[in-house]
Amino acid sequence: MKKILLLAVLLSAVLCTACAADSINLEETSLTLSLAMDLDEKGNLVVYQTNPIFSPEAKKKKDTLSAYNVLSLTQGNIVFDAVSNGNVVNGKTQVVLIGKNLLKQRNLFPLLDTFYRDPENAVNARLVAVDGAVKELMNFDPEDKPRLAVYLANLIDSTHRREQTVKTELGRYFHQTYEKGMTPSITEIKKGPEEILVTGTALLDSSGKYAASLNRQESSLLLLLQQNVEKPVPFIFTLSANQREGEISVNINNVDYKIVTDYIGNKFYFDIQMDMDVFLMERNFMINTEENLKKLNQKIENLLKHECEGLIAKLKEHQVDPIGLGIYARGYHYQEWKMVEDNWGQAFSEAEIIVSPKVAIQSFGVIK
């Protein structure tokens, strides 16, 4: 008897919570899968959102909503609530697209505050800069691709797996923004006439505004310098301009890093030493690879050094440090770092940075 009574009480309690406010019915939601922000011609914030449609009666598979002239993301959500089939839920957001116009004019970080403040929001959404019109991209509905958010997520992930662009989730962006020894870098995409393509990486400065763009090869170099490579990194080098030697494609893998730091004469000094394995993938000129291995080795090493230092010169010019060398400055020269920590971009641009790759061709395939 006692047990039955208890069971009855517990069961009714369970029923009570089942109808409590925290339960969400999928049919009553407007699930944000991709979110975009941009500025219109007058400089007002515009928010776009796409959500999947589960209703069998609807003909389209996605719905794109836009909220013009809003002040924040939350206000955008309220507008979406007013026009959509259900209540907006942000927990499943896959991509957050930011128009380049907005990036150039406003600090991005405060606009994303709600993603970090409300634990229901996903911090795994990929943060992406869009070169060109965001509206056009959000309305893009190709017949031969999955729905936009999934397509974009796959596109970014697969490009990142090839080490052609950084992949910055919202959580990592938070990290990159607060870390004083580093500036944020996010994926950059562009809408072509028929497709969407990843163009490389957009670099933001310490104030959260757009600073510069890197193409895909430069993005690979950045990932290499960031010690952020998991898969082999493909590179194409032009050995020399004349006819006898042309392009060579290699995969770089198994990189061991050593970063030597110093502080000489009011300047930071970094030597990024990389010890890496190289796998020859393709060459489009006639050469006996086996006999010329040493020569090739040397050439690749020089070219890689040259390209890395070219990238660093570009970063210095814009006073951005997406590599995060400031972290090493803090770790090894704390007193000197303390003086420049709030102005690292400038100290970085004055620092002396040397890249010393050490290349070992491990394999040239099954033909000579």
Place this chain on the structure above:
Amino acid sequence: MMKYPGNQITLIQYIFIITGTQVGIGILTLPRLVAEGAGTDGWISILLGWLLAVTASLVIIQVMRKNPTDTLFTILRKYFGRWLGGAVSLAWILYAAFAVLTVIYSFINIINTWLLPETRSYIIMFFFAYPIYLVAAHGIRVVGRYSEFIFFFTFWMPVLLSIPVREGKFVYLLPLLKEGIQPVLMTAKSTILSFLGFELAMIWYPFLRNKKAAAKGIIIANTISLVVFLHVTLVCFVYFSPDEITNYIWPTLNIVKPIQIPFLERFEIMFLSFYLFVISTTVIPYLFTSVYGTSLVFGLKGHQNPLRIFLVVLIILTYFLSVEYKQVEALSQWWGNIGFVYAYIFPVLLLIYSFIFSRLKGRKKL
């Protein structure tokens, strides 16, 4: 001589009760607290906190060794007489009750913030109260078995926390002692709350079967807790930037958030649900101490009735009194301060008094 036949605990259970009590709400905020005080050197403060806790624990064991069959409450009566002893016992009962209240309110606050923002706190309390009752209504042995089981049951959680390390940078920990030794020493104070829990050894000691191992056991228990705290803190320090970590109120949960499985976007939901068990091993020992003490002081037959009343009062309290984050933080701070008196100062005083007491008694016999 056997005062508690059939209700003894093994050394393993004794260790895990103490560890379970120590590892509780503190672990979610500890990395931030020590980072606020001493930056990335905060982990050294945890080592200092451990040293303090072990010292206090050994003092407790010294006191208990003199009275191997008494719990704290009977010792107090023996030393201070019926009225003064009763008053001090009451203070201990209130302390344990306050600990229960703090842990439960912190926990409800976390659940409300992270999981169920719109569920009323008394509903959460109601569902939490019944399983707790089932464990605490039985004697110390069931509490011991429960703590032992939960330790192994939740063993995967710290292991899971190691996953983010591969994306971390160990250079964040450098340089050591960047601001000197002083902030590290000051921050040791904020680790006191995390190590609270060993003071309940004053209740468990007479039930321990092998009393010779009590000192060894309490050191092991403190050390297990230390390893857990150090692990969580170091993982957070390596994963988050030192400039970033103080922005998170519960860094331990933020470190779980990026973990993603294809069918589950927010992994911290899973983590928090299992964390319920970890919390329960903190709540139950304090709750047990409180109601067991009540039954001893007031000469009641069993501790079940005070337990029932206490839990019902808790549910009613959570119905009328909801608490915000700031107040929860204040509660924890008070607990830390009061706990310092109860767990660190009180045993020393008791030890000194016990020397005087035995000398006085010895003289009387002469």
